[in-house]
Amino acid sequence: MTNVKRGSQALIQSMINQQVKYVFGIPGAKVDQLFEDLKYSDQPNAPKLIVARHEQNAAFIAAGIGRLTGKPGVVATTSGPGVSNLVTGLMTATAEGDPVIALGGQVPRDDLARYTHQSIPSKELMSVASKSSVEVQDSNNLSEAFTNAYSTAISGKPGASFISLPSDVLSGNVTRPEMQKLQAPEQTQTFAKTLTQIVKMIQNAKLPVILAGMRASSENVTEAFHNLLAKVSLSVVETYQGAGVISHKFENDYFGRVGLFRNQIGDTLLKQSDLVIAIGYDPVEYEARNWNVEHNDQIINIDTVAPELTADYQPDMVIESDIASTLAALTDALPEDYQLSQSAVAQLAKLREEFDGQNDVKTDAKPGTMHPLDIVNTLQTKVDDDTTVTVDIGSHYIWMARHFRIYRPRHLLFSNGMQTLGVSLPWAIAAKLVRPNEKVISVSGDGGFLFSGQELETAVRLKLNIVQLIWNDGYYDMVKFQEQAKYGKIAGVKFGPVDYVKYAESFGAKGLRATNASELAAALDQAQQEDGPVIIDIPVDYSDNIELKSALLPDLLN
Template identity: 90%
Template sequence: MTDKKRGSQALIQSMINQQIKYVFGIPGAKVDQLFEDLQYSDQPEAPKLIVTRHEQNAAFIAAGIGRLTGKPGVVATTSGPGVSNLVTALMTATAEGDPVIGLGGQVPRDDLARLTHQSIPSKELMSVATKSSVEVQDPENLSEVFTNAYNTAISGKPGASFISLPADVLSGEVTRPEMRPLQPAEPAQTATKTLDKVIKMLQHAKLPVILAGMRASSEGVTNALHQLLAKVSLPVVETYQGAGVISHEFEKNYFGRVGLFRNQIGDTLLKQSDLVIAIGYDPVEYEARNWNVEHNDQIINIDAIAPELTVDYQPNVVIESDIAGTLSALTDALPEDYRLAQSAVDQLAKLREEFDGQSDVEINAKPGTMHPLDIVNTLQKKVDDDTTVTVDIGSHYIWMARHFRIYKPRHLLFSNGMQTLGVSLPWAIAAKLTRPNEKVISVSGDGGFLFSGQELETAVRLKLNIVQLIWNDGYYDMVKFQEEAKYGKNAGVKFGPVDYVKYAESFGAKGLRATNADELATALDQAQKEAGPVIIDIPVDYSDNIELKSALLKDILN
């Protein structure tokens, strides 16, 4: 006898088969059958339903799950505005390589062509924000569509998939069996001839450098990179999403991060190098026109996907293969006696001295406020290698990206492709769900925090000990200081004050305030002892933001 079930039940079983642990979202009439069946499922493996306070934040959390685990998070919303509120988050995930699946309720199939309540062309709307967008027309296809959405989200450059679910499809009858768990694809191998060419280029290069991008930050690729560095000591520059690929063991190989303003040690090294080995590099992080200005470098592109070619990025060798496998094969093939030339060692030592001194600036802040470096340095002392730090967009993001160190990949999270405000707290929720026994710290400005601050209630409800730092100055300061640099004045960047200690308390969270390093250190210690989330309000003095644009090339100020 064939088992009969509802479409929503078949969809849930398909999630179970692909080991989906959570579904985040907000209910509504067009998707309530799915929410009912999730809430009252008698299957212990069924995903846990977590209701949020905004659809965009639900998708940010799901995308955070995707970035941290490499497996898609899932977000489910109702039709109309429920779906349209997903656009920014799914667009961000697609740009920044985070696998996520969006499930959007839709009007019944016979209403699709009518101007009826909450009827919008969801599939078409999402086609520009995702890797794939499909509307299910038959309940029997639900499992196949979901499994293909999952596969699309993780394949090539990861990103978002969207499924539009008419209400009568979710409630319709299904007899077809669900798809089995996906099997991982066999990694492609790099040809020996290609590896020989790479080795010859390395041997002839005067100053080779590795540019480690977003797809270098998976555990497998990072481990393979470490094996390479153990055999030959090459300098490494991280992109913001490549943060943490250099561990303590290879500290001497680390020459900073690039991702904004083209005035860092890493930019200098990329400019001086005659061979750039780009590993998992994605131009959305930092376009080649910013770091390959003179067009005189040789470039080797090692990635799982084909590179985007531009006038500024025309690699001499393109390896489109399993990245970890390629690095391991290269390590094995490199001659045992290969070393950097002494001239390169001396050049790197000079750069190292300059790099190590870039934080040695006099720290002065107005009374009752903290200097950005004082905040960064205090926080640095209070984290361990397993701490996850999520960072929103604002002036704080630049200070953190330049000066805060992390030694494990995907433990310092930035939105550098879209620079989307509001990601930090949702990503922190994702991190605490994924890494419940580790510290999680979210860093926001007072502007970006209120884009998603309502999810503090979600964190309270889930009893998640997330520490939320708010760098508070009363401006959209990242825009403010750039406007002042360009025009001599600012416009449209000031807003009114909020008492974030009272804000935290009104949600049932703990609220603290710190105005100097000692107070911040004490607050961080206290916050880790709380059962739930803690907000630490930090009045910040951004007077030294001019240091962020020092030696800035005028074509990059934007």
């Protein structure tokens, strides 16, 4: 006898087969069958349904799951505006390599061609924000559609997959068996001839430098990367999304991060290098027209995907294969006695002295406020290697990217491809779900925080001990200081005050305020003792933001 299921039940079983643990979303009439079956499933491994307060934030949380685990997070919303509110979240995930599967409710099939309630061309809308976008027309295709969406989301450069689900497809009968767990594909290997050529290029280079990008930050790639550095000492520059690929053991090889403005130690080193080895680098992180203005003598591109070629980025060698296995093979191929020349060592020592002095500058904030570096340095003393720190967009994001250290990959999260406001708190929720026994700290400005601040209720409901720092100055300051530099005046960047301590308390969270380093240190200690989320409001003095654009090239101030 055929085992008949509803479409939504077959979809849930497909999630179970791919080991999906959570579904984040907002309910609605066109997707309520899925929500009902998730809530009342008798399957012990059924994903947990977590209701968010906005579809965009639900997508951000799902993307956070994807970035932290390498496996797609799942978001489900109703039709019409429920789907359209996903666009920013999916666009950000696709640009920044975070695997996500979005399930969008849709009107019944016989209403698709009608101008009716909440009927929009969802599949077409999402085709520009995701790697794949399909609409299921038969309940028996649901499992196949989900499994293919999963495969697409994790393949090549990860990103978002979207599935439009007409309500009658979710409630329709399914007789076809569900797809089983995906098998990991066989990884391609690098040819010995290619490895020999790479070794010669490294040996002949006067100052080889590694540029570690977003796809260098997976656990297996980082392990292979560390094995390489254990054998040969090579200077490393991280992108923002490559943050943490350098561990404590290899700190002497670390020369900072690059992204946004071309005025960092890492930019200087890339400019001086005659061989850049780009590992898992994606141009959306930091375009080559910024760091390769003078066009380096040679570039090797090691990645799982083909690079985007431009006038500023034409690698002399492209290795398109599994990054970890390529690095392992390269480590074996490099001779034991390889070392940099004395002139290169002296050149790096000079840069090292300048780099190590970046945080040792005089800070003089207005009374009742904190200097950005004092906030960063205080926070640095209160984290350990297991702490996950999520960072929103704003002036604080530049200070954090330049000065805050982290020693494990995917423990310091930035939105650098899209620079999307509001990601920090949703990502922190994802981090606390994935890493429940580790500290999670979210860092936002007062502008970006209120893009997703309503998810504080979600964190309270889930009893997640997330510490949310708010750098408070009353402006969209990242825009403000750039306008001041370009025009000598500002426009459209001022907004009114919010009492964030009372805001926290109104949600049932703890609210604290810190106006100096000792108060912030005490607040961070207190926050870790609470059962749920804590907001720490920090009045900040951004007067020294001029330091963020020092030596900035005029054509790059944008």
